[in-house]
Amino acid sequence: MRKSVSRHTRQKDVMLQGLRECEGFVSAQDLHRRLSDEGLNIGLATVYRQLRSLEEVGSVDTIRLNGQQMFRICEDNGHHHHLICERCGRTVEIEPPDEQWLRHIASDHGFTMTSHTLEVFGLCPDCQRRDDADHAGADTQVQTAAQAGAQTVA
Amino acid sequence: MRKSVSRHTRQKDVMLQGLRECEGFVSAQDLHRRLSDEGLNIGLATVYRQLRSLEEVGSVDTIRLNGQQMFRICEDNGHHHHLICERCGRTVEIEPPDEQWLRHIASDHGFTMTSHTLEVFGLCPDCQRRDDADHAGADTQVQTAAQAGAQTVA
DNA sequence: TTACCTGCAAACGCTTTGCATCATA
DNA sequence: TATGATGCAAAGCGTTTGCAGGTAA
Numbered sequence: 001m002r003k004s005v006s007r008h009t010r011q012k013d014v015m016l017q018g019l020r021e022c023e024g025f026v027s028a029q030d031l032h033r034r035l036s037d038e039g040l041n042i043g044l045a046t047v048y049r050q051l052r053s054l055e056e057v058g059s060v061d062t063i064r065l066n067g068q069q070m071f072r073i074c075e076d077n078g079h080h081h082h083l084i085c086e087r088c089g090r091t092v093e094i095e096p097p098d099e100q101w102l103r104h105i106a107s108d109h110g111f112t113m114t115s116h117t118l119e120v121f122g123l124c125p126d127c128q129r130r131d132d133a134d135h136a137g138a139d140t141q142v143q144t145a146a147q148a149g150a151q152t153v154a
Numbered sequence: 155m156r157k158s159v160s161r162h163t164r165q166k167d168v169m170l171q172g173l174r175e176c177e178g179f180v181s182a183q184d185l186h187r188r189l190s191d192e193g194l195n196i197g198l199a200t201v202y203r204q205l206r207s208l209e210e211v212g213s214v215d216t217i218r219l220n221g222q223q224m225f226r227i228c229e230d231n232g233h234h235h236h237l238i239c240e241r242c243g244r245t246v247e248i249e250p251p252d253e254q255w256l257r258h259i260a261s262d263h264g265f266t267m268t269s270h271t272l273e274v275f276g277l278c279p280d281c282q283r284r285d286d287a288d289h290a291g292a293d294t295q296v297q298t299a300a301q302a303g304a305q306t307v308a
Numbered sequence: 309t310t311a312c313c314t315g316c317a318a319a320c321g322c323t324t325t326g327c328a329t330c331a332t333a
Numbered sequence: 334t335a336t337g338a339t340g341c342a343a344a345g346c347g348t349t350t351g352c353a354g355g356t357a358a
Contacts, residue, residue, distance in 0.1 A: 004311080004312065005312080005358090006312085006313095007311095007312055007313065007356085007357050007358075008357070008358090009312090009313060009314080009356080009357075011313080011314070012313095027347085028347080028348080029346095029347075029348095041315095042314085042315090043314060043315040043316070044315090044316095044348095045314075045315065045316075045317095045348090045349080045350080046313080046314055046315070048347095048348060048349070049313085049314085049349090052349095064218050067322095067323085067346080067347075068346090068347065068348095069347085069348085083259065083260055083263055083265055085265065086268065092263045092265070094259050102274050105237065105248050105274065106237055106274055106276050109237055109246045109278075110278065110279035110282075111237055111239065111246070111274075111276040111277060111278055111279070111282075112276050112277045112282055113274055113275070113276040114240065114275055114276050114277065115274075115275045115276075116272070116273060116274040116275060117271060117272065117273045117275075118270070118271065118272045119270060119271045120256050120259065120260055120265075120267055120269075120270040121267070121268055121269045121270060121271075122260050122265040122266050122267040122268050122269075123265060123266045123268065124263075124264065124265055125264035125265070128264075128265075128266055158336080158337065159333085159336095159337080160337080160338095161331085161332050161333070161336090161337055161338065162332075162333090163331080163332075163337090163338060163339080165338080165339070166338090181322085182322080182323080183321090183322075183323095195340095196339090196340090197339060197340040197341070198323095198340090198341095199323090199324080199325085199339075199340065199341075199342095200338080200339055200340070202322090202323060202324070203324090203338085203339085204338095206323095206324095221321080221322075221347090221348085222321085222322065222323095223322085223323085
């Protein structure tokens, strides 16, 4: 069993560049489209493969939103959580909750904690403003895509 | 615009019964298979449709695990979170984190919080024991399905 | 020259939908 | 009897994979 060495390719650069240009989380498909629009040709499969390996190494962190996996570059390592705008995907990192507390809760039930997720969804200042403007005109349809999405709990 | 009235059907009963028999979260497919095995015929599409409407009403809560949506009956309303065994899906409800704190964090960044997720993954006592037994034999492959799954952050 | 990486397209798994039929109220 | 619910199969969607050709080292 030989250890394979990762090679440097144009596509990898393109990927990182694309990720860095994003403010918040992007889906694989969006990232691919965005790169294609810039004329930086790269296969969709490659985007997925690259994102997966970046995830494994911990260079991107991911969440699930609207049935898709969303990715965000993350140069620093270490565990953190996000405050996410459910409209535009803009992201702010927030401090982790008290992990000791979580671990404690787990062991109270005989569980050994291995991991946890915490995501806070909301509207960023800009989208809020835009939202208010919209409401001034027509004010039906309160439900947003993200709220309709799976994993979020009110 | 007339309000449509929900009808009582055999399938709905079967669904609820099936859900009640589950200790933790089940996927739609598993639930369907489980019911079929019991001879309670019900279409897969119906299972999905039913789960969706139960979710809308708040009678089930859901999480995402391994790329599937998992469902769990939840007779009480009110927001809560879960401690989930990543091996067998067994679930324990835990108290919500300090929501005021989350809301505060959000507004610190100009966000309006609309929702949040918190899931704690681990091994339940039983699976832990089973795991130890396995390790006594072969002790390779540490990675579990759930750890490899998307939304979990180490 | 080796073997990792890429692109394409086909395959996949979960979920949703169109439509004809069934059955509740 | 009217119309919401169901079942089937097909379609949809995001994601993964097989494979032949490309390319870094």
